[in-house]
Amino acid sequence: MAVNTFESLRGQVLGVLEPLPVYRNQDVNENFAAVPIFKNKLVKIGRNSRECDIIFPHPSISSIHCMFWAIRFDDDSVPMHYVKDCSLNGISINGLLLKRGQTCLLEDEDVIAIPNACEYRFQAKIKMLTSDLIEQLGFQVNVENWRLTSKVVGSGTFGHVLVANEKAEPTRHQPRSYAVKIIKMKPNRLDKEAKILLRLDHPNVIKVHMTFSDDRNHLYIFQDLITGGDLFSYLAKTDCLSPIPETEALVIIFQILHALKYLHSQGVVHRDLKLDNILLCTPEPCTRIVLADFGIAKDLSTKHSRMHTVVGTPEYCAPEVGFKADRAAYKEFSRAATMEQHGYDAKCDLWSLGVIAHIMLTGISPFYGDGSEASIICNAKIGNLDMSTKQWTKVSEHAKSFVRSLLETNVTKRLDSSRSFQHPWIAKHKGHLEKIYQKKIIPDSEPRQSFEETNWKRKLPKSVKLSPTSVMNKKARKLELS
Numbered sequence: 001m002a003v004n005t006f007e008s009l010r011g012q013v014l015g016v017l018e019p020l021p022v023y024r025n026q027d028v029n030e031n032f033a034a035v036p037i038f039k040n041k042l043v044k045i046g047r048n049s050r051e052c053d054i055i056f057p058h059p060s061i062s063s064i065h066c067m068f069w070a071i072r073f074d075d076d077s078v079p080m081h082y083v084k085d086c087s088l089n090g091i092s093i094n095g096l097l098l099k100r101g102q103t104c105l106l107e108d109e110d111v112i113a114i115p116n117a118c119e120y121r122f123q124a125k126i127k128m129l130t131s132d133l134i135e136q137l138g139f140q141v142n143v144e145n146w147r148l149t150s151k152v153v154g155s156g157t158f159g160h161v162l163v164a165n166e167k168a169e170p171t172r173h174q175p176r177s178y179a180v181k182i183i184k185m186k187p188n189r190l191d192k193e194a195k196i197l198l199r200l201d202h203p204n205v206i207k208v209h210m211t212f213s214d215d216r217n218h219l220y221i222f223q224d225l226i227t228g229g230d231l232f233s234y235l236a237k238t239d240c241l242s243p244i245p246e247t248e249a250l251v252i253i254f255q256i257l258h259a260l261k262y263l264h265s266q267g268v269v270h271r272d273l274k275l276d277n278i279l280l281c282t283p284e285p286c287t288r289i290v291l292a293d294f295g296i297a298k299d300l301s302t303k304h305s306r307m308h309t310v311v312g313t314p315e316y317c318a319p320e321v322g323f324k325a326d327r328a329a330y331k332e333f334s335r336a337a338t339m340e341q342h343g344y345d346a347k348c349d350l351w352s353l354g355v356i357a358h359i360m361l362t363g364i365s366p367f368y369g370d371g372s373e374a375s376i377i378c379n380a381k382i383g384n385l386d387m388s389t390k391q392w393t394k395v396s397e398h399a400k401s402f403v404r405s406l407l408e409t410n411v412t413k414r415l416d417s418s419r420s421f422q423h424p425w426i427a428k429h430k431g432h433l434e435k436i437y438q439k440k441i442i443p444d445s446e447p448r449q450s451f452e453e454t455n456w457k458r459k460l461p462k463s464v465k466l467s468p469t470s471v472m473n474k475k476a477r478k479l480e481l482s
């Protein structure tokens with residue numbers, strides 16, 4: 001895309017790359033204009049004129065040399081700007097080299113040098129909007145070998161997720177940034193999320209490096225910073241969720257299946273799989289995805305074989321979990337309600353994957369009805385899927401059958417995480433998917449840094465408010481009754 005066509009793109013400019021006059025007079029520099037960065041739009045720089053937005057034909061420049069993007073958790077948060085080095089010859093920020101394949105969080109006024117092409121000064125267009133959370137909530141800035149920043153990656157029911165930097169000896173390379181989820185805890189109780197995550201190690205499961213608790217009952221969970229935003233934002237490019245091509249959906253589903261097969265083999269059930277909890281490393285097709293938010297995950301490896309607590313997000317929740325359409329029923333609700341039906345098992349995650357697959361292929365949530373919680377719960381219980389609508393016309397029969405096999409109300413007939421790999425939709429493309437997985441996904445993940453266990457249990461919010469659900473409500477709420 002020529003530079004000036006950026007002007008025609010609608011949307012708010014979140015950042016700008018201002019060229020510095022380093023290479024202005026050289027032949028290599030054909031593109032000497034400011035580069036705007038919009039939400040949900042990658043800016044690729046390199047030699048390949050078909051793939052890149054800014055083209056530098058110099059032989060030392062890689063086909064795609066580097067790319068820039070901005071992630072904004074919601075309209076109240078400050079955008080996070082990233083650059084990823086995809087080159088052979090490298091790029092640097094403020095004189096420090098990026099490792100090959102490294103993604104780096106940009107700061108206002110950073111200078112990014114692309115040798116033999118251009119140097120840019122990055123300017124953030126939206127700066128700190130909110131007051132400093134660290135001070136407001138009394139978080140500890142220095143935690144062992146880490147230093148918290150005031151950058152907020154996201155917030156949820158249980159806590160806030162900030163950017164943290166590891167304190168390391170200066171080297172010639174850019175240091176990595178991490179995410180730290182901070183949760184208010186009840187003292188001396190065990191935190192399940194941290195405990196579960198510390199023992200897991202899989203390319204498609206969020207990697208936790210260390211946990212720490214301060215004297216104000218805050219638990220800090222230091223983990224990889226996943227830089228491409230969540231799947232909800234990726235699909236919500238306009239005012240509604242847009243479907244993605246079947247091949248792109250397949251690559252995501254294949255990775256979720258790998259994660260679920262691993263989790264279930266470890267006795268862990270996620271119980272809150274949804275678009276918001278699937279994070280992307282880069283906001284583009286064929287990127288590595290990571291399952292996050294294990295706040296209500298269950299570890300069945302010790303004693304229980306089935307679960308009875310009604311928990312999750314109704315829009316994604318399997319009918320056997322036991323959400324009730326009638327709010328009044330919750331007043332009398334107890335574990336016995338799902339005990340009647342012998343509880344539920346790990347296949348609840350496969351139902352949620354069915355909802356996610358349905359949305360990715362059509363842009364529509366399968367049981368949404370009039371959008372009320374009652375209607376979603378009733379529709380899911382009946383389990384009728386209408387695949388005669390126009391949204392399904394371009395979707396293959398194999399893909400439809402896969403979605404049906406997961407959104408199966410009869411749990412015994414529903415596919416589990418191992419058998420899902422044998423479904424014709426996956427099996428037919430398995431060779432290709434495996435190749436992408438081995439070549440692109442696994443090499444992109446890095447090993448865990450350190451390991452430590454804690455003994456804290458989170459403090460649940462006093463009241464969990466139930467409001468009518470909406471597919472556009474990013475922070476779709478969870479209901480925990482037990």
Ligand SMILES: Nc1ncnc2c1ncn2[C@@H]1O[C@H](COP(=O)(O)OP(=O)(O)OP(=O)(O)O)[C@@H](O)[C@H]1O
Pocket residue numbers: 073153154155156157158159160161179181206223224225226227229230276277279292293294295478
């Ligand atoms: N490691 C990470 N890297 C990047 N972003 C993250 C990371 N962890 C969480 N986030 C962002 O922060 C948001 C909130 O995190 P998380 O879902 O873990 O919190 P929560 O309090 O458990 O949320 P919920 O209300 O869904 O239970 C996520 O939706 C995601 O956008």
